Amino acid sequence: MSVSEYQFLDKIFDDLFPICRSISGPGLEASIAYISQFMPLTVTKVTSGTKVFDWTVPPEWHFKRARLWGPDGNLICDSDNCNLHIVNYSEPVDTEITLEQLQPHLHSIPHLVDAIPYVTSYYHRTWGFCLSHQQREQLSAGTYRVKIESHFDENGGVPFAQTLLSGESEREILLSSYLCHPSLANNELSGPLVLIGLYHRMLRWPRRRFSYRFLLNPETIGSLCFLSQHHQHLQQHLEAGLILTCLGGPSANLRYKASKRGDSLFDRYIGQLADKDDWRMEPFTPLYGSDERQYCSPGFNLPMGQVAKTVYGVFPQYHNSLDDKAFMDMDSVIDSINQLEQLLLSAEISGKALNLKPYGEPQLGKRGLYPNINTPTNRRTSSDQLLDGRQELNAILTILSASDGNTYMLDIAKRLNLPLASLRQVIEKLEQHQLIRFNTGETL
Incomplete structure (x- = not known):
């Protein structure tokens, strides 16, 4: 690791972390535009209302600010202070309601009293606020003021962004990460940071036997939009791929979730590494995970695995405000880049x-x-x-x-x-x- 690489990625984290991202809208597009300074990304936007397999691309969410005032007039939640306070994709609201009416729209985590949860409602119109359970328990009866400044654009869309590092072969390795969460560190920004780091490392390789496609998209709907336009190309050219997620936590070894097919270069190679305890390896499952579930669905059955370090769902900071820079150590991100670069170098000669x-x-x-x-x-x-x-x-x-x-x-x-x-x-x-x-x- 060089000091300059650490500083480079550290600044990217600091600039991206405050942005309120979602599966569509200005926050997501501003984040993609920022990252395009470091990778020459081509952006495709699939229009709202478009049928994508069994899904319909939702309206674009434009969010400005959300505030909640108590009976005494004091400000309880303000998205300008923490963008996790707003239920992602909330509809606009400007009203006064009682605490009893407000409670169904409040979200907290009883066993993590200081954490603000991350909550979404992309495909069902509603609104809500997220706050610490300690703060919620202190709310008193009375009339509350709610103001959520947002709107939906039916002419908007869902973007995905990609770039290709050409190699000696048209056979491709796909490296993908999601970009759709607001201020979360390990569960959001670690994947894009590793993607950027790998891109710059691989630019310096003296040769590339494979071509490498780098992809950023909002989770689930973004990968489906990408697949709707590129699945035939992938069927012809994809050698193997990795979904990058949760790569900045304190765990030492990487965890690989195999493709459903179980026969890709990564499936074979990491299977042998896992025998020597260099990696952890798990079989494919659709029950948990990220975009590998879409790539490995029966209609595609592509050789896509997933790699993580401190895995989603098993750390207390998952999907709440405790997943911050203190939890996601930048040295751990760079360690993931190092390990994945060595994996890719070996994959080049493992076929x-x-x-x-x-x-x-x-x-x-x-x-x-x-x-x-x-x-x-x-x-x-x-x-x-x-x-x-x-x-x-x-x-x-x-x-x-x-x-x-x-x-x-x-x-x-x-x-x-x-x-x-x-x-x-x-x-x-x-x-x-x-x-x-x-x-x-x-x-x-």
Whole structure:
């Protein structure tokens, strides 16, 4: 981690955190526009009222401010102080009501007395305020003033934003995160921060075997809007993908939720890492999670998994005001970037390779890959190499023998009883000498 990278992401967090985002509207669009300073995003907006599979794109929510005054005239809730105070997608209200009438519109968390909950009502018109349970318990009988300044635009829409880092192949890795929550840290901004960090890391890679698509969208409806326009392209070109969520909490290891298919590059590779306790891995389930539920639905069944660190639903700060910068440590975000970059680098060499000189063993000596004088003194390479001379030669011969276009390099590494990362230099040498080529879906 560099100091400049930390400061870069830290400032992005500070600038994005106060914005009141939702699944549509000015807050979301301002956030996408801000992030486009750091990634060249192309924005598509699907118009309100559009049928998207079994869903209808909702009207665009324009929210200005929400305030609640008590019987004594004192201000109890003000969204200018905390945008979690408003039930997201609340309809406009300007009225006076009793405490008894107000209570059904109030939300708090009894077991977290100081936390302000995050509550939404996207597809059912209502209104409400969120406040700490301690504050709610102190409300007294009387007449309350409610003022919610909002409106709905039937001609608005739901946006999604994407960019593509082209590689040597048209086969794609999709990296996606959601952007739709207001001031939440781990459960909102950690995913986009990791996405931005990975984009800048990968810009510096000397080569990319795959192409990488980066996607930001509001959760659920945004991914459905994206799929409605791009599912055929994904069916043809998607190698594997990851939904990035909750990547800034205090947990040490990343948790991977497999795709429903269970056969993607990430499913295979992380399955082996999990055997060595480097990752946690869970099977696919539609009961909890994020946009992987849409990608893995039966009509698409795409090879999309999900990766998280401090996982949604299991930390007390989930969906409330305690999920702030103090909980989401920036060092943890950068650690997630580091781990995911290594995962992607390994995924680049974990697929199926084809031996381009398959008739007998190619002459390795003339390529400097086999000792022309075979003595005990030349069987070990310099000490800075990952593999000694005999290991490297064994790896070369085994890779060439097994590279039939149908065998994963990951399985070849397992056969050699070596970590896949330790084979990177050998694989690159074989590619440089045009002895193997990865089968990334095109005609070889």
